[in-house]
Amino acid sequence: MFDSLSSKLEKVFRDLRGLGKISEANASAALREVRQALLEADVNFKVARDFIERVRAQSLGQEVIQSIQPGQQVIKIIHDELVQLLGATNAGLQLSGNPSCVLMVGLHGSGKTTSSGKLGRLLHKQGRTPLLVAADVYRPAAMEQLQTVGKQAALPVYAHPGATDVLQIAREALAFARAHNRNTLIFDTAGRLQIDEPLVRELVALRDLVKPQETLLVLDAATGQEAVSVATHFDQALNITGAILTKLDGDARGGAALSLRAVTGKPIKFAGVGEKLDEFEPFHPERMASRILGMGDVVSLVEKAAAAVDLEDAQRLEEKMRKGQFTLEDFLEQLRQMKKLGPLESIVGLLPGGAEALKGQDLSKQEKEFRHMEAMICSMTPQERRNPHILNARRRQRIAKGSGVTVTELNTMLNKFAGMQQMMKKMGKFQKMLSRMGGGPASLLRRR
Ligand SMILES: Nc1nc2c(ncn2[C@@H]2O[C@H](COP(=O)(O)OP(=O)(O)OP(=O)(O)O)[C@@H](O)[C@H]2O)c(=O)[nH]1
Ligand SMILES: [Mg+2]
Numbered sequence: 001m002f003d004s005l006s007s008k009l010e011k012v013f014r015d016l017r018g019l020g021k022i023s024e025a026n027a028s029a030a031l032r033e034v035r036q037a038l039l040e041a042d043v044n045f046k047v048a049r050d051f052i053e054r055v056r057a058q059s060l061g062q063e064v065i066q067s068i069q070p071g072q073q074v075i076k077i078i079h080d081e082l083v084q085l086l087g088a089t090n091a092g093l094q095l096s097g098n099p100s101c102v103l104m105v106g107l108h109g110s111g112k113t114t115s116s117g118k119l120g121r122l123l124h125k126q127g128r129t130p131l132l133v134a135a136d137v138y139r140p141a142a143m144e145q146l147q148t149v150g151k152q153a154a155l156p157v158y159a160h161p162g163a164t165d166v167l168q169i170a171r172e173a174l175a176f177a178r179a180h181n182r183n184t185l186i187f188d189t190a191g192r193l194q195i196d197e198p199l200v201r202e203l204v205a206l207r208d209l210v211k212p213q214e215t216l217l218v219l220d221a222a223t224g225q226e227a228v229s230v231a232t233h234f235d236q237a238l239n240i241t242g243a244i245l246t247k248l249d250g251d252a253r254g255g256a257a258l259s260l261r262a263v264t265g266k267p268i269k270f271a272g273v274g275e276k277l278d279e280f281e282p283f284h285p286e287r288m289a290s291r292i293l294g295m296g297d298v299v300s301l302v303e304k305a306a307a308a309v310d311l312e313d314a315q316r317l318e319e320k321m322r323k324g325q326f327t328l329e330d331f332l333e334q335l336r337q338m339k340k341l342g343p344l345e346s347i348v349g350l351l352p353g354g355a356e357a358l359k360g361q362d363l364s365k366q367e368k369e370f371r372h373m374e375a376m377i378c379s380m381t382p383q384e385r386r387n388p389h390i391l392n393a394r395r396r397q398r399i400a401k402g403s404g405v406t407v408t409e410l411n412t413m414l415n416k417f418a419g420m421q422q423m424m425k426k427m428g429k430f431q432k433m434l435s436r437m438g439g440g441p442a443s444l445l446r447r448r
Contacts, residue, residue, distance in 0.1 A: 006293070041224075043255045059077055079289055084285075085261065086261060103238075107195070119280070120184075122270075131157070131185050134159035143161055156182065213241075219231060221250070243269065246272035372413070388414055396411070
């Protein structure tokens with residue numbers, strides 16, 4: 001996500017960190033580079049200019065000059081300003097009515113239908129009873145597409161094949177929702193290549209009929225600051241309540257995310273980060289800023305992990321790791337929990353420096369290796385898992401056969417595991433040392 005912007009800012013930060021004193025001259029040089037990076041990420045030029053001015057004013061303030069690590073402070077100022085630029089805090093949905101209506105609007109292919117399903121699923125998880133409404137009467141396959149999405153999301157869909165009047169569909173859907181106790185209607189509307197009069201008229205009529213609590217503009221993040229002019233138009237016509245930024249997993253450069261709030265004043269409420277239904281998250285400016293600045297999204301990762309992994313289990317495992325009591329049995333458990341977290345790529349990408357580390361790596365190979373490891377450990381008896389040193393040649397042959405690998409592969413895995421155990425012990429000591437010293441460099445930035 002925003003890889004190019006990230007790596008440019010990381011470079012500026014590396015230079016800044018080393019600075020003993022912030023002067024007008026060296027701050028200017030660094031900020032020029034930041035501005036360049038923003039512009040190359042397709043951030044609106046006025047937004048970039050104002051951003052730099054705010055950072056400059058604060059960087060040259062009294063407070064900074066007297067501090068011990070001025071470079072770090074400038075980084076923190078940039079971080080905080082970035083958070084502001086992205087909207088400061090997460091803007092949730094205001095769904096007060098019964099039923100509540102959400103209108104999904106946007107250009108062709110921006111991700112309205114997909115996001116309708118994703119949002120429906122999310123709201124369902126929060127205890128609401130969503131109904132997806134097929135309000136795109138132009139593309140023949142649109143209703144079917146929403147029905148497929150609904151099936152995947154295990155949500156009901158209201159569609160009226162053959163109907164040509166969006167308002168009629170909306171009335172029927174409202175009646176259907178009342179009859180079937182659905183408290184949230186999500187209207188998947190038609191897209192256009194460009195916003196035009198007929199589309200606006202239709203959407204306005206639909207809005208006036210269903211009186212939505214939320215009118216969400218779905219925007220393709222890859223379109224950069226072009227997305228911002230689209231947003232301005234839609235906002236003028238419909239008074240949107242927020243945006244969903246999709247395809248942030250793709251080659252989005254950041255321009256849309258960073259300019260939208262400043263230009264339109266409307267918050268980004270959700271982010272689409274993949275084609276799958278669960279690749280969707282509430283948009284958190286703080287975390288996004290950390291991600292852009294290459295500090296990794298540790299908070300997201302922790303949340304993701306907490307959802308999938310039992311916290312107590314995790315703590316118990318960590319304790320074992322630190323004490324060097326980590327067995328193959330624990331390893332197996334770990335491998336299985338990792339599977340619950342999702343594809344390796346999406347996990348590593350969230351870690352600090354993870355995006356950088358991923359470059360040129362083939363993770364599917366790694367995942368295959370994990371699967372093999374799992375099979376090998378599964379072929380062992382509990383006793384063998386706890387004491388791998390009892391694995392003699394006969395046992396090794398049996399295990400290799402049982403898991404469909406060669407004895408050499410099994411030996412390699414066991415050696416790797418032994419190495420890992422060693423490393424964990426060392427890391428345990430290292431961590432203890434670090435915590436005594438008051439945390440790593442990242443904590444400097446997080447402290448406010
Ligand atoms: N990688 C990725 N792809 C996405 C995301 N959101 C949507 N897509 C893909 O984008 C394409 C278009 O999505 P749709 O949901 O059909 O878009 P739409 O706005 O309903 O399109 P129209 O109905 O034709 O206007 C599909 O192939 C989706 O799978 C996302 O967050 N990440
Ligand atoms: Mg659609």
